[in-house]
Amino acid sequence: MEELAGTTVMIHPKLTQDPINMQGCVGTISNVLYEDCASYVNFGLGHFGVYNNDALLMLMPTEVALGKLPNDIDAMDLDPSEVLDIFRISILNESGIPEKQETALRLALASPVISAAIVFTVQDWVDFQIARLDQQQNPGRGR
Known part of the structure; x- marks a missing residue:
């Protein structure tokens, strides 16, 4: 499974219970x-929080989004400007520069519309990765 450490995430803006008030x-x-099903999130300057993976929003990796x-x-029913925006957002995300991400x-x-196309939760990504690994495994036969 791909490592998620270093991934830029946003705390769901509508999170109702957040002890350190970092929604959005x-x-x-x-x-x-x-x-x-949780992650430690670093907000910089020594501020950390532990969040349920369903409360963390992330961009799909470019190869998945564009695929x-x-x-x-x-x-x-995406219009051309939305498709172009998806490409631009993917390029920014691929930069590896935290501010651009x-x-x-x-x-x-x-x-x-764009959010529905290329944003999902960290838990969605974990579940996607697990499903992908399961599909790649071939059933073995015992003799």
Whole structure:
């Protein structure tokens, strides 16, 4: 499974219970607790929080987002400007520069259509990765 440490995430803006009040703030995953479905998020300057993976929003990796884009264009009736925005957001996210990744995430979340196409929760990503691993395994035969 791909490592999520270093991934830029946003705390869901509508999170109802957040003991450190970081709803809508962007941080970086420092550690994932897969068994607990939670992650440590670093907000900088010594501010950390532990969040349920369903409360953490992230951009799909570019290869996934662009791989499903042809289907999304039809299924979601994306117009050309939205497709172009998805490419631009993906390029910003691929830069590896935290400030550009934050901008990319905020731009994606500003549009409900684009958000539906390329933003998901960390838990969605973990589940996607597990499903992908399960599909890659071939059943063995015992003799």
